[in-house]
Amino acid sequence: MRRYYTRACNFYYGSESKLLVNNNKTIPLNGNKKISFDHIEIISRTSKKKISINKINDLKKSLKEQIKFDLKKIKSKKKNFSNLNFLKIPNIMGVLNITPDSFSDGGKFNKDNKGLKHALEMFGLGANIIDIGGESTRPGSKAINNKIEWKRIEKLIKLISKKIPISLDTRKSEVMKKGIKHGVKIINDVSGLNYDFETVNVLKKYKTPFVVQHSQGTPEKMQNKPQYKNELLDIYDFFEQKIKFLKTIGIKHNNIIIDPGIGFGKNLKHNISLLSNISIFHSLGFPILVGNSRKRFIKEIAGKNDTKSRIGGTVASSIYLMMQGVQILRIHDVNELLQSIKVFKEITKYK
Secondary structure, three states: OOOOEEEEEEEEEHHHHHHHHHOOOOEEEOOEEEEEEEEEEEEOOOOEEEEEHHHHHHOOHHHHHHHHHHHHHHHOOOOOEOOEOOOOOOEEEEEEEOOOOOOOOOOOOOOOOHHHHHHHHHHHHOOOEEEEEOOOOOOOOOOOOHHHHHHHHHHHHHHHOOOOOEEEEOOOHHHHHHHHHOOOOEEEEOOOOOOOOOHHHHHHHHOOOEEEEOOOOOOOOOOOOOOOOOHHHHHHHHHHHHHHHHHHOOOOOOOEEEEOOOOOOOOHHHHHHHHHOHHHHHHHOOOEEEOOOOOHHHHHHHOOOOHHHOHHHHHHHHHHHHHOOOOEEEEOOHHHHHHHHHHHHHHHOOO
């Protein structure tokens, strides 16, 4: 039987959405009446077809059953965890790189108490959680050993975990264990738990919430002509298989976040395809995180190679992602992004 995928589309927001949901004209996303949709796109490896939700019952029985199974997951209310509220779209994960060589802020926060100050500032501005990383995974970067990575972040994590919720951006099981013992609320592994196979045992033992990110290859070589048969469906299948595997080894909780990994083994075409069709991942049934902040796709579209001048592209893509129901955005410029969201919500009466 041909495999079909369901993408929610044609979203409504705020008071308009509430009215439509109450009149059974739209379907709420994650049980949230403030954002709903009235069309779906039915996608296969060879076709796409967009239909109104009131036409679903007209589909042949086998396809209708697949679609309704997906819709059940799309509609399901997500349980909050780690200071993330999934009825509030979007949550903001503030980026804090304690590295000398990250792509846009390397060397900026790894000295004195600048990291602590910046973390508290982002949280004070409204970020829900701060993502701390001690190893750069920018394109072309090489792995560092556990001791160096932990040494970079140890002091900050010990100081900050008592004050605000933090996530830990690491691929290494030893660094994960130390971070969890010092109060880290989420593990954010850019390798999709593929770099260090012991990581799944750490996450199982401590029952820690975590992000599974898709990445094709290691940072050192991931941008060397990445290829997919179909980037959107290949990455969807990766998440489906990974979640199934995690459940079979005994990770029973659903405190899992999926991240399609913008810029991690993707060219401009792949990134734009993922961003523009991001709502397909709602049918996996887990919260979605997107790291679009200051990414290379902005430079490639705008034609300006300056990572510190990509706020406009970050804001534009973030608003679009919010309109597609993405629950978490990983952001460098927290103040500017939250300002744009407040303005958008006021205009659309998304309250």
